[in-house]
Amino acid sequence: METTDYQEVSIKLAPLLDALSHPARLQIVLHLAKYNGCPAGSISERLPLSKSTVSQHLAKLKKAGIINATPDGLCQRYKINEEVLTELNQYYKSLFDTILEFSKTKIDCPCSTK
Numbered sequence: 001m002e003t004t005d006y007q008e009v010s011i012k013l014a015p016l017l018d019a020l021s022h023p024a025r026l027q028i029v030l031h032l033a034k035y036n037g038c039p040a041g042s043i044s045e046r047l048p049l050s051k052s053t054v055s056q057h058l059a060k061l062k063k064a065g066i067i068n069a070t071p072d073g074l075c076q077r078y079k080i081n082e083e084v085l086t087e088l089n090q091y092y093k094s095l096f097d098t099i100l101e102f103s104k105t106k107i108d109c110p111c112s113t114k
Contacts, residue, residue, distance in 0.1 A: 009098070013091040016084070019064035024049055025057045029080065032067060037077035 020026055028043055044054040058078060061067045065084045069076040 007098070009091050009094045012087070013095055015064055016066065016088050016091070019060050019066055022057065022060075024054070025061055028054070028057055028061060029066065032078060032080045035079070037070070037072075037079045039072065039075045039077055041075065043078065 020029065024047055027047060031043055031046060032038055040055060040058060041051065043058070044051045047054060049057075058067065058069075062069055062078075065081055066088070067078050068081050069078050071077075
C-alpha cells in the first residue's frame with residue numbers, strides 16, 4: 001500500500017483552522033480586525049458569552065498565534081497578529097489552489113477494488 005506524508009500546507013494550516021473553528025473565535029477575530037488593541041472585557045461585552053468563556057477562546061487564538069496580548073495595567077489588550085494572518089491567507093490560498101488543480105486531472109483511486 002502506498003502512503004504519502006502530509007503536505008506542508010496541511011501541517012501548517014490545520015492548527016490555525018482548528019483555532020478558528022468556532023463561531024465565537026471567528027467573531028473575536030472579526031472584532032479585533034476593527035481595533036488596534038482591545039481589552040477582553042470589551043470583547044466579552046459584544047458576545048453572548050461569559051467572560052470566562054471569552055477568555056478560553058482568547059487563549060486558544062493566542063496559543064495558535066493568531067492574536068497577541070500585551071499587558072495594560074490589570075488587564076490584557078488583544079490584537080490580531082498580522083504576520084500570522086498573512087501566513088494563514090497564503091496557506092489557505094495554497095490549499096485551495098492545490099485542490100482546484102487536482103480536481104482538473106482526476107484519476108482513478110489506486111486503492112479501488114475491482
